[in-house]
Amino acid sequence: xxxxxxxxxxxxxxxxxxxxxxxxxxxxxxxxxxxxxxxxxxxxxxxxxxxxxxxxxxxxxxxxxxxxxxxxxxxxxxxxxxxxxxxxxxxxxxxxxxxxxxxxxxxxxxxxxxxxxxxxxxxxxxxxxxxxxxxxxxxxxxxxxxxxxxxxxxxxxxxxxxxxxxxxxxxxxxxxxxxxxxxxxxxxxxxxxxxxxxxxxxxxxxxxxxxxxxxxxxxxxxxxxxxxxxxxxxxxxxxxxxxxxxxxxxxxxxxxxxxxxxxxxxxxxxxxxxxxxxxxxxxxxxxxxxxxxxxxxxxxxxxxxxxxxxxxxxxxxxxxxxxxxxxxxxxxxxxxxxxxxxxxxxxxxxxxxxxxxxxxxxxxxxxxxxxxxxxxxxxxxxxxxxxxxxxxxxxxxxxxxxxxxxxxxxxxxxxxxxxxxxxxxxxxxxxxxxxxxxxxxxxxxxxxxxxxxxxxxxxxxxxxxxxxxxxxxxxxxxxxxxxxxxxxxxxxxxxxxxxxxxxxxxxxxxxxxxxxxxxxxxxxxxxxxxxxxxxxxxxxxxxxxxxxxxxxxxxxxxxxxxxxxxxxxxxxxxxxxxxxxxxxxxxxxxxxxxxxxxxxxxxxxxxxxxxxxxxxxxxxxxxxxxxxxxxxxxxxxxxxxxxxxxxx
Amino acid sequence: xxxxxxxxxxxxxxxxxxxxxxxxxxxxxxxxxxxxxxxxxxxxxxxxxxxxxxxxxxxxxxxxxxxxxxxxxxxxxxxxxxxxxxxxxxxxxxxxxxxxxxxxxxxxxxxxxxxxxxxxxxxxxxxxxxxxxxxxxxxxxxxxxxxxxxxxxxxxxxxxxxxxxxxxxxxxxxxxxxxxxxxxxxxxxxxxxxxxxxxxxxxxxxxxxxxxxxxxxxxxxxxxxxxxxxxxxxxxxxxxxxxxxxxxxxxxxxxxxxxxxxxxxxxxxxxxxxxxxxxx
Numbered sequence: 001x002x003x004x005x006x007x008x009x010x011x012x013x014x015x016x017x018x019x020x021x022x023x024x025x026x027x028x029x030x031x032x033x034x035x036x037x038x039x040x041x042x043x044x045x046x047x048x049x050x051x052x053x054x055x056x057x058x059x060x061x062x063x064x065x066x067x068x069x070x071x072x073x074x075x076x077x078x079x080x081x082x083x084x085x086x087x088x089x090x091x092x093x094x095x096x097x098x099x100x101x102x103x104x105x106x107x108x109x110x111x112x113x114x115x116x117x118x119x120x121x122x123x124x125x126x127x128x129x130x131x132x133x134x135x136x137x138x139x140x141x142x143x144x145x146x147x148x149x150x151x152x153x154x155x156x157x158x159x160x161x162x163x164x165x166x167x168x169x170x171x172x173x174x175x176x177x178x179x180x181x182x183x184x185x186x187x188x189x190x191x192x193x194x195x196x197x198x199x200x201x202x203x204x205x206x207x208x209x210x211x212x213x214x215x216x217x218x219x220x221x222x223x224x225x226x227x228x229x230x231x232x233x234x235x236x237x238x239x240x241x242x243x244x245x246x247x248x249x250x251x252x253x254x255x256x257x258x259x260x261x262x263x264x265x266x267x268x269x270x271x272x273x274x275x276x277x278x279x280x281x282x283x284x285x286x287x288x289x290x291x292x293x294x295x296x297x298x299x300x301x302x303x304x305x306x307x308x309x310x311x312x313x314x315x316x317x318x319x320x321x322x323x324x325x326x327x328x329x330x331x332x333x334x335x336x337x338x339x340x341x342x343x344x345x346x347x348x349x350x351x352x353x354x355x356x357x358x359x360x361x362x363x364x365x366x367x368x369x370x371x372x373x374x375x376x377x378x379x380x381x382x383x384x385x386x387x388x389x390x391x392x393x394x395x396x397x398x399x400x401x402x403x404x405x406x407x408x409x410x411x412x413x414x415x416x417x418x419x420x421x422x423x424x425x426x427x428x429x430x431x432x433x434x435x436x437x438x439x440x441x442x443x444x445x446x447x448x449x450x451x452x453x454x455x456x457x458x459x460x461x462x463x464x465x466x467x468x469x470x471x472x473x474x475x476x477x478x479x480x481x482x483x484x485x486x487x488x489x490x491x492x493x494x495x496x497x498x499x500x501x502x503x504x505x506x507x508x509x510x511x512x513x514x515x516x517x518x519x520x521x522x523x524x525x526x527x528x529x530x531x532x533x534x535x536x537x538x539x540x541x542x543x544x545x546x547x548x549x550x551x552x553x554x555x556x557x558x559x560x561x562x563x564x565x566x567x568x569x570x571x572x573x574x575x576x577x578x579x580x581x582x583x584x585x586x587x588x589x590x591x592x593x594x595x596x597x598x599x600x601x602x603x604x605x606x607x608x609x610x611x612x613x614x615x616x617x618x619x620x621x622x623x624x625x626x627x628x629x630x631x632x633x634x635x636x637x638x639x640x641x642x643x644x645x646x647x648x
Numbered sequence: 649x650x651x652x653x654x655x656x657x658x659x660x661x662x663x664x665x666x667x668x669x670x671x672x673x674x675x676x677x678x679x680x681x682x683x684x685x686x687x688x689x690x691x692x693x694x695x696x697x698x699x700x701x702x703x704x705x706x707x708x709x710x711x712x713x714x715x716x717x718x719x720x721x722x723x724x725x726x727x728x729x730x731x732x733x734x735x736x737x738x739x740x741x742x743x744x745x746x747x748x749x750x751x752x753x754x755x756x757x758x759x760x761x762x763x764x765x766x767x768x769x770x771x772x773x774x775x776x777x778x779x780x781x782x783x784x785x786x787x788x789x790x791x792x793x794x795x796x797x798x799x800x801x802x803x804x805x806x807x808x809x810x811x812x813x814x815x816x817x818x819x820x821x822x823x824x825x826x827x828x829x830x831x832x833x834x835x836x837x838x839x840x841x842x843x844x845x846x847x848x849x850x851x852x853x854x855x856x857x858x859x860x861x862x863x864x865x866x867x868x869x870x871x872x873x874x875x876x877x878x879x880x881x882x883x884x885x886x887x888x889x890x891x892x893x894x895x896x897x898x899x900x901x902x903x904x905x906x907x908x909x910x911x912x913x914x915x916x917x918x919x920x921x922x923x924x925x926x927x928x
Contacts, residue, residue, distance in 0.1 A: 153889050160886075225886045231863065232846040232888055324847045324862055358746070359759060363767035389849065389884075390860040391867035394793050401789045405782050412778035413771065419742045420767030424683055426759040427751040437743055444739050448732035452725065455789045460857040461710075461721045464849045464884025502755060528709035530853040532884050535892035539880070583758045 036069025121177020135163030157223020164226025189270025209249025272606030284348025298334030346483020358425025435486025442478025466527030511559030518552025691741025702729025718856025810848030849884030
């Protein structure tokens with residue numbers, strides 16, 4: 001700590017709350033969470049008879065106690081508790097919580113620095129994606145032969161569920177953390193986020209919820225698929241209860257971070273950064289965050305009903321009064337918009353990438369913004385395309401089809417603007433740009449197959465089959481994850497202060513590019529032949545396509561491993577990155593790397609020249625720049641921790 | 649001043665500059681005088697290849713169509729594939745042409761800025777093109793919304809019940825209930841589908857249609873098998889432990905063979921002939 005901070009703290013008496021807070025962190029979270037879970041488990045066993053509702057109640061109480069306890073130990077609840085109890089806080093502690101102390105240990109603490117939160121989300125997201133990736137490898141290995149005994153049918157079903165959920169959540173966390181929490185505030189010239197505590201709470205709640213999710217495979221498994229359809233989910237082991245509670249944790253995480261993102265973009269923009277001039281990436285995150293907050297209430301409702309059905313004998317989705325049909329409709333009301341939440345920010349990120357590596361501003365940004373909003377709006381009314389085989393009337397099926405096919409227009413505009421940005425550009429062939437081209441190809445394949453599945457007639461041939469699997473993976477892996485990877489590679493120098501090794505990154509890229517085509521084009525073939533999805537065994541006729549798909553999946557996994565390895569290696573040993581390695585246009589590159597605690601040495605002010613959209617801005621040497629405000633003693637502009645190494 | 653201390657690694661190191669002079673292989677190609685010609689060439693080639701694939705591949709991959717519904721679905725698949733071919737061609741052509749123009753592979757120095765583009769004319773044309781395709785896709789979808797020839801009179805009614813993990817079939821007009829599905833060729837079948845436990849998906853592959861089997865609900869599926877031979881009935885909704893094994897082999901037979909089969913199931917011959925609509 002600096003001397004100034006020491007002096008400040010010397011004048012403040014140390015209270016019991018400060019002594020506790022100094023010890024909070026991930027380790028304390030594990031201890032308190034484990035103790036809380038053990039107490040709840042024991043207490044629940046005393047209170048309830050095991051069997052019937054009992055085991056589910058024990059699981060529910062243990063999971064809830066774990067989440068509450070873990071976050072108590074970490075310090076997630078400090079903001080509301082401290083406010084309620086009127087804690088007077090040691091400024092030094094406050095500064096540490098805000099990330100001023102620097103050092104690696106802040107990544108293992110409740111830290112309100114949005115950049116630290118972004119990296120915490122990145123690690124958590126990659127961990128979940130790794131879990132999902134192991135699941136994918138197990139699934140593909142099982143499917144190498146038609147009647148494989150590699151996994152039993154129970155384990156296979158459990159792995160299918162875990163694979164789907166951890167992949168979807170992992171991808172979501174990449175967009176919430178590195179994109180919305182780390183990059184977007186820098187991009188809009190903010191020196192903090194609007195609601196830093198809210199923003200920081202989400203990641204720790206999600207970390208504890210992820211433990212519940214992964215624990216499902218250990219405590220009995222839920223062989224129900226990521227959609228956890230009732231009434232099948234009602235039959236599943238008590239692991240389903242832990243899964244539903246993990247989903248409630250996800251809801252809390254997405255809503256907290258979503259509100260923070262919306263508030264930040266709306267209120268924290270630099271002077272001169274009007275909404276008209278907001279970069280498309282920031283617009284994408286804004287629209288996606290608003291959409292996510294709106295949909296998450298639906299997921300909360302669904303999962304709460306699942307929990308009460310399982311632990312209290314209510315009848316929302318099970319007989320006598322409830323129905324699985326209600327679950328399907330409620331789930332897709334939330335689930336369909338959620339999938340589009342995932343698509344918008346990667347598209348925004350790649351538009352910025354295209355701009356930097358084609359050396360011109362993003363073409364037609366207003367059309368892109370309108371398209372993002374239209375995508376978000378339509379996504380609420382297309383759930384019918386999941387229900388064509390559920391007995392929809394022709395009128396509803398027709399309307400759902402028309403609305404679904406309408407997606408081609410806004411998505412098409414985004415593709416057109418991306419193409420127009422690179423068309424006759426001055427191409428700088430660096431790694432992030434590669435992902436733009438892969439994204440375009442995969443998005444067309446995924447979109448075209450989506451148009452096919454959006455038609456009720458053809459959907460009735462393919463519903464529940466591998467064609468659906470192939471389509472959603474082209475969208476989720478080919479578009480969402482490829483777009484996210486392109487963005488992560490692009491902002492890697494800002495995240496780590498070092499350059500990503502270009503050569504191993506390119507190797508990884510080609511493995512990923514060809515891995516995706518082999519894996520999922522082969523699944524189109526198997527699906528067209530009639531193979532159902534989520535099956536552990538299949539007819540021998542589908543074997544060739546499945547073998548190709550499995551080989552592709554191995555290559556694809558190898559590609560991701562190489563990319564992550566290159567990232568980890570480069571973060572430690574890579575060439576130190578200049579502040580603006582790409583000579584880019586947006587504000588996040590106008591601040592030193594590693595980014596100082598308060599983001600910008602002085603608050604940036606954008607030029608009033610409307611033609612100079614992003615490139616013109618004033619720095620400290622320009623007259624008219626706003627000096628640093630005397631907001632706090634958290635050391636605006638002091639050398640960032642990544643540079644000076646661990647101080648504590 | 650804080651800003652002085654925070655520069656850190658902010659300025660390019662001398663290593664960078666040394667590398668820039670050593671690796672001067674990166675060139676700024678400005679050879680593509682006619683990117684339009686290149687884009688159109690690649691686009692047309694890709695469109696043609698995709699169109700051929702869209703026509704040929706469904707015939708190779710799809711199961712043999714055993715009903716006019718399946719034939720119609722295959723037509724729609726081909727049509728959508730044909731409509732998608734120019735989309736793929738346009739995207740690949742434009743993207744490829746963007747790479748052959750001004751380009752540098754130099755790792756250290758970006759090329760000079762490209763002139764800003766409004767992109768508006770191209771986007772408008774592309775938008776109009778997309779809109780035409782969307783209208784075509786929706787119009788065709790509405791035309792084919794109700795399967796042709798499905799709503800004929802006098803269907804054979806089969807009550808289908810999904811159980812974990814087996815299908816049972818009850819033939820109306822008889823007391824036959826079993827796990828075997830035998831259908832007469834050329835006659836409309838009305839499947840009345842439900843479930844006794846969780847949600848299943850009733851998919852007679854080859855008939856080109858399917859319907860959900862949900863507990864407490866009866867969904868109807870009408871289809872007319874028009875080809876003799878075996879069929880696979882598959883569950884398409886994850887339904888628990890043995891979902892993968894919930895596969896039944898069905899048979900489409902002549903009406904008289906269907907009547908004979910009913911007799912083997914214990915139906916009186918006269919009743920069997922009536923149900924199967926075959927003369928005495």
